[in-house]
Amino acid sequence: MTESLLKKLCCPIDKHDLDIDIINEGEEGEILEALLSCAECGRYFPVIYGIPILIPDEYRDESMEKPLLKKWGYELTEGEDSELPLLEEKSGE
Numbered sequence: 001m002t003e004s005l006l007k008k009l010c011c012p013i014d015k016h017d018l019d020i021d022i023i024n025e026g027e028e029g030e031i032l033e034a035l036l037s038c039a040e041c042g043r044y045f046p047v048i049y050g051i052p053i054l055i056p057d058e059y060r061d062e063s064m065e066k067p068l069l070k071k072w073g074y075e076l077t078e079g080e081d082s083e084l085p086l087l088e089e090k091s092g093e
């Protein structure tokens, strides 16, 4: 996945353009890890191994994504000082 391709992606929920935060680039400018975020709805979408994970809320697994985002150095919503809005809060498990 290259940056120019990533820039063509939009939020699957509201079709808003996504901001790209590149974490890890491969040789030849290929983007391996990045974080896409939607300013409209506040969702974020990780790019893992060059693949953007643009899936609806109900198929996402927060417990899989959290460790990854922590590894990338993001503070996640758990207290007030959240840098990134997480998925909408789920009621129960």
Ligand SMILES: [Zn+2]
Binding pocket: 011, 012, 013, 014, 015, 016, 038, 039, 040, 041, 042, 043
């Ligand atoms: Zn959105």
